[in-house]
Amino acid sequence: MAAEKEATSPPAPPANGYTRSDQESAVAADPAELKRNKRMRCLLYVVVFAVFQVVVITVFALTVMKIKTPKYRVRSASLSEFEVGSVTSPSFNLVMDVQFGVKNTNFGHFKYEDGIVEFDYRGTKIGQTDVYEARARARSTKKVDASLYLSSNELKGNSQLASDISSGIIPVTSTSRLEGKIHLMKVIKKKRSAQMNCTMEIVLATQSVQNIVCK
Structure with a gap:
């Protein structure tokens, strides 16, 4: 009987307690x-x-491959020489110290050619300065300092100048264009043109340049 019970006893479970289905x-x-x-x-x-x-x-x-046109602006301006006439004899002769900025937000540098910045009074040119070829590094702003002479010699007979001198504010605009290329990974080159279109006011009472606004 003992041998028969031993033969019919179930197999022992696995050591880990898990039985496969x-x-x-x-x-x-x-x-x-x-x-x-x-x-x-x-x-x-x-x-x-x-x-x-x-x-x-x-x-x-x-992000990296999306090329944007650099921004070209007047960052700041001041007057180092100041000579303004009267309402009866309207004129001005000024020396402006200005800093331009070429802001490049691309992941490649912007190499631009020589350019000219023109300053106008109500549509008439009163001065200009050169911006020489250079490079704006990737995701940075290239700062360019310049000094220029602004004169009312070309404004003879302009009745608006006397009115502006009387009001104490001479409005000035600056325009420019920089042609160049965005260089990505030394392989991709894309032409871009950075344009400047800024307005500012010469305040006679403080002999300063204020309210610089660039589009």
Whole structure:
């Protein structure tokens, strides 16, 4: 009887306490199923990697590769010489010290050619200065200092000047254009034209330049 009980006793459970189901045992025993699961995992990894690459390329194209036109502005201005006539004899002779700025927000540098900044009084040219070729580094502002002479010699017969001197404010505009190229990764070169269009006021009471506004 003891031998019969020993022969019919159930098998001992696994040491880790986990018993495989029939389905798991079948999968483990089927090499084709194992290969199929392995291929599915590999395919999943490939899809995830491809999606990641698309995201990286999209971000790169929308940020690094997106080329913007540099901004060209008057940053500051002051008067080192000041001579203004009266209402009955309207005239002015001024020396303006000005700082221009070429702001380049691209990830490549902006190399520009020589340019001229023209200063006007109500549509009539009263002075100009040169801006020489240079380079605005990537994501930085190139500062350019200059001094120029502003004169009313070309305004004879302009009745508006007497009125402006009487009001104490002489309006001035500055315009310019810089032709150049954006250089990306030493391979890509894109032409860009930075334009300046600024207005400012010469305040006679304080002999200063105020309200500089650039579009």
